[in-house]
Amino acid sequence: MEKDIIKQIILNQQEFISQVKLLPRKISIEENGNYVFVGIRRAGKTYMLYQHILQLLKDGHSKQEILFINFEDERITDIKKEELHLIVECYKEMFAFEPIIFLDEIQNVEGWEHFARRLADEKRRVFITGSNAHMLSREIASTLGGRYLMQEIYPFSFTEYLEYNHITLDTHWHLAPIRTDVVRLFEGYFYNGGLPESFSYTDKRAWLTSLYQKILYSDIVIRNNVRNEQSLRLLVRKLADSVLQPIAIKRLQNILQGDGSKVTRETISSYLGYLHDAYLIFSLCNFNDSIPQREGTKKHYFYDNGILNLFLFQPETKLLENIVAIHLYKQYGEALFYYNKNVEVDFVVPDAGLAIQVSYSLRDEQTRNREVNALVSLSRFMNISTALIISKDQEETIEQDEVNIKVIPAWKWLTE
The missing domain is CATH 3.40.50.300 (P-loop containing nucleotide triphosphate hydrolases)
Incomplete structure (x- = not known):
């Protein structure tokens, strides 16, 4: 040198x-x-x-x-x-x-x-x-x-994104005309994510695609000497498809093999580790499982909505849950779980007494009952002090069986 x-x-x-x-x-x-x-x-x-x-x-x-x-x-x-x-x-x-x-x-x-x-x-x-x-x-x-x-260091939070766009929120901002600007800006943040360099690009998808290719090739394939790049790329797509659901390594193996990719469970486990190390994904365990079982079936999320959106068709439901996961993971890290035993709850933080369901809309009665009943059921055997349903644009308070459930739009919750 x-x-x-x-x-x-x-x-x-x-x-x-x-x-x-x-x-x-x-x-x-x-x-x-x-x-x-x-x-x-x-x-x-x-x-x-x-x-x-x-x-x-x-x-x-x-x-x-x-x-x-x-x-x-x-x-x-x-x-x-x-x-x-x-x-x-x-x-x-x-x-x-x-x-x-x-x-x-x-x-x-x-x-x-x-x-x-x-x-x-x-x-x-x-x-x-x-x-x-x-x-x-x-x-x-x-x-x-x-x-x-x-x-x-994480991508910009929604509050930081608002500051970038010269929006400052006071105590009662949601009652003021500025609320319209917040909702409008949330749409861009929701679909394109919070990586600050992307903000100045008109074609954000092209920029995000280029970044994804750089991460995959430089930070994963080259660094870890990955020989089966096609299987790695397919795995990322399958993880994006399964954002809403817990998925076991064995299940991922079956899916990849069904698409003609010959990979072992050990290889998939290694690939997941590489994706974690490169800050493409993070994972949550089922709180109900024993510690060994928690390593088996996890929910996987992406660190940025913009990158996740590269792989999705009709992405709204998955993007909403992913953006909530990012915000919670930044705050709680490995103290954040999902819950799945007889009742399914998207996010729980037992140490904080917090339980959260994510639902794009509660206008369908069956969906509404499912989300509310899950939180009520969980509160019967877990000490829950805060129960939330985060939606795209609905807001109300639901009282059922002495459980107070706050429904709040994501654009408002992310600023609290």
Whole structure:
């Protein structure tokens, strides 16, 4: 690796960052903390680094103190872990400052965590991003040894999307004319998702398709040496089709084999792990199952509605449940479950006493009775303090068998 290339990258980034324009996101960074930010590609991890850098500049730091390296820069994509020390070395040859170090998309440099640990041991300020959940794995966490704080970065929430569109909500916004704007903007967010770079594109589907291909090929196929790419692509489509339903690995195997794909259960399990690591999907377990059984039959959701929508025909019902799942998973993580034993409930958070059904519309009496009765039945044997039905556009309160059920439209619930 030539030092002149690294030096040029450092200088280029110092000039670029000082002029960047961005929408600030809520982020809490401790003054002396080192951080690893991970999440799906294009969720805004790099711009969160830029946001922190701009705050540092505002606080009086010089742009010459910034050492920013993007490891997807084609000039250094072949850098090896043995060469990573050159980054600080090159900086020191140009500047007398103690650098504040930003390492963007470093996950493809095998062994990067040893370099990161040494930087922390040298008492340097370091911020790292990556697009693979393996960066949160037990092995890497052990190497880093508690020297870094880990944060997952998600696509924009609906509230952030509204802020991007210059909509600020006050206490009684839903009673004001601005409500019309919120409902209108929700339609775009609902179908196209919350990946911020997509907002500026007219043909959002083309951009999302390109991003999906990049994630699938670079973050999954290449990284994991996947030989049967066709089966992997088919699996993603089947997961999109099954968003509303729990599905076992054996069932997925039967579906794929029915389409002519010869895959083992072990291969499917590996592929699911790769999709998780690349932040394409996340999964929920059945709360009623024993811990071993929970690993068998899960509900799978996509981290972004825009990517999910690439695979759907008549997508509304699945997109609604998926958008609710994203919001809940961001808040509750692995404390979020579905419930399926004699009664089916879409989402439960036992620790919070929360149960949620998702129904696009309750205008059909049979659908209404099914959703309400499920929540009432669950409340008989689980301590439920909050029971919700999230719809596309309906709002009311239902009282049945001393259970109070709030029906709320998704566009309103997502802002609470």
